[in-house]
Amino acid sequence: MSAIPESSPPEFACPGNYVASQPSSLRCAKCGRPLDVKDARYTPTGYVCPYYVKARVATFYNAGFVHYLVVGALCFVLGLLIGVLMRLVVVPIPFFSLWITLILAPLLGGGVAELIRRVMRAMGDVRGQHTWLVSAVLLSIGGLLVMVPELSLVLLLARPPSFSLLIALGGVLLAAIALAARLREFSR
16 A cells, blocks of 8 residues: 655745644644644635734735824714714604604614715725724724713713703714624625
C-alpha cells in the first residue's frame, strides 16, 4: 500500500496569530493551521479559522473617518429636528399623542436611514460596518438634547416627568431603533 502524500498548506497567510488550544486534526482550509472545533467557521470550501473570516469581512467595508463624520453630523442635526417634532406632536389628549408617535417615529427613522444610504452612495458607494451604530447614537443624542431643559427641571425639582415628555422621549428612541434596523438591513 502506498501512503497518501501529505498536502502542503495552501499559499495564504491568515492575519492574526490564531493557535489551537489543544492538538487537532482539523485544519484551516486557507492557511493550514490546526483548528479547535469551537473556533472553526464553516464555508462552502471547508472550515476556516476566525481570523480569515474577520479579514474577509473587513474587505467589504470601505468607509473612513470622514464618512463616519459626515453621517454622524447629518444624524445629529436630523435628531435635533426629530426631537423638536416629537415635542410638537404631543397634543392635549395623551392617547392620540401616543398613537401619532408610534406611527410617526418609525417613519422618520426609516426616512433618515434612506437619506444616509443615499448620501453614502453619493460619496462613492461607501459602506461602513458600524454606520448603523454611529447613526443611531447621534440621532438619539440630538433628539434628547432638545429635551434637556425639561429633563433638568424634572431632576432638579424631583418630580415625575410629564406623560408628554415620556411620549416624546419614546418617540426619539423609537426613531433611533428604526434607523438602526434599516441601516443594518442595508448593510447585509
